[in-house]
Amino acid sequence: MSPRHLLLVEDDDGVRKALVRALKSIGWEVTTASSLIEVKSLGTSVGSIDAVLTDMELNPDGSTGTEVAAYVHNLRPNLRVIYMSGKDRDGLRQGGLSLGPNDILLTKPVPLVELEQVLANAVADAYRA
Numbered sequence: 001m002s003p004r005h006l007l008l009v010e011d012d013d014g015v016r017k018a019l020v021r022a023l024k025s026i027g028w029e030v031t032t033a034s035s036l037i038e039v040k041s042l043g044t045s046v047g048s049i050d051a052v053l054t055d056m057e058l059n060p061d062g063s064t065g066t067e068v069a070a071y072v073h074n075l076r077p078n079l080r081v082i083y084m085s086g087k088d089r090d091g092l093r094q095g096g097l098s099l100g101p102n103d104i105l106l107t108k109p110v111p112l113v114e115l116e117q118v119l120a121n122a123v124a125d126a127y128r129a
Helices: 013-025 036-041 043-048 065-075 089-094 112-128
Strands: 004-009 028-033 051-055 080-085 104-107
Touching: 004 013, 004 036, 004 065, 004 112, 013 028, 013 112, 028 036, 036 043, 036 065, 043 065, 051 065, 051 112, 065 080, 080 112, 104 112
Parallel strands: 004 028, 004 051, 051 080, 080 104
Antiparallel strands: none
């Protein structure tokens, strides 16, 4: 089986590099972006992505993970998006951001075992949809 392909959207260089190393160690191909602008610059290559892992607050352009999700869902409605943040749901809500009850939010730092399981489940769900 070929490796799964993940779009990782994270604005912190150190976190992004650590996540890329971790994801590659568990068999994922990774395309990275640090903002919604960079995601949009990927164009049609989003078609080869199996899942998206995005930070909720992207500082380079002030965009959010929910904006990233809206953009990729416009291109691929069944693409699974997993959100991550240093804040929990209440902290995000206090900052004016919110997720739906079925959205997956991982709190950083994310243990590799948890990340691996969440991504496996997200891809399996996408193929059932």
